[in-house]
Amino acid sequence: MIISNAILKDNLKQYSNINNKISREIREGKLYKIVTGLYETDPKTPGYLLASSIYGPSYISFEYALSYYGLIPERVTTITSATFDKKKKKEYNTDFGVFTYRDVPKSAYSEEILLKEENNYSYQIATPEKALCDKIYTLSPLSNYSNLENMLFNDLRIDEEIFKTLDINKIDKLSKLYHSTNVLLLAKYMRRNINE
Numbered sequence: 001m002i003i004s005n006a007i008l009k010d011n012l013k014q015y016s017n018i019n020n021k022i023s024r025e026i027r028e029g030k031l032y033k034i035v036t037g038l039y040e041t042d043p044k045t046p047g048y049l050l051a052s053s054i055y056g057p058s059y060i061s062f063e064y065a066l067s068y069y070g071l072i073p074e075r076v077t078t079i080t081s082a083t084f085d086k087k088k089k090k091e092y093n094t095d096f097g098v099f100t101y102r103d104v105p106k107s108a109y110s111e112e113i114l115l116k117e118e119n120n121y122s123y124q125i126a127t128p129e130k131a132l133c134d135k136i137y138t139l140s141p142l143s144n145y146s147n148l149e150n151m152l153f154n155d156l157r158i159d160e161e162i163f164k165t166l167d168i169n170k171i172d173k174l175s176k177l178y179h180s181t182n183v184l185l186l187a188k189y190m191r192r193n194i195n196e
Contacts, residue, residue, distance in 0.1 A: 003038075005037035008039060049123055061081060137183055
């Protein structure tokens with residue numbers, strides 16, 4: 001269970017030195033520090049369940065979500081999340097894993113996010129379409145379909161069979177929210193291939 005510093009201090013207010021009590025709980029293995037001011041009671045909790053509590057608002061996306069959906073072959077260990085209006089990339093190295101956070105446009109942020117629950121934790125993750133749009137939004141602008149195909153299937157190693165199952169209508173809707181050459185190109189590419 002995730003516990004914030006404020007809740008912990010309220011629960012331990014009967015102790016004269018709360019900080020010493022917290023340190024003792026950590027030493028005794030009853031509490032595990034995630035980041036400053038945030039603790040977990042179970043050391044085996046998977047990192048992705050903690051990502052939105054570490055820095056937010058945020059949802060899991062980019063490489064971690066692409067791997068989760070099988071769109072890329074690599075197993076991704078860094079938990080990658082999307083934020084908005086933060087202006088810079090953040091990284092946290094913790095005992096629960098490495099967490100990175102980067103901006104996507106505010107206009108696109110709240111679209112195509114799933115709320116999932118697992119073991120009394122809840123977390124948000126991008127749909128496969130959103131995770132792909134988030135990822136290609138962060139890359140250098142591409143100028144044509146050939147560059148896009150090369151980036152998707154060679155650089156990112158996107159699984160072509162799973163790619164073909166993505167919902168073009170979701171990509172199309174998202175493409176209007178990013179103001180990104182890459183996302184617009186992806187929507188046009190998918191529309192063209194589906195119409196063939």
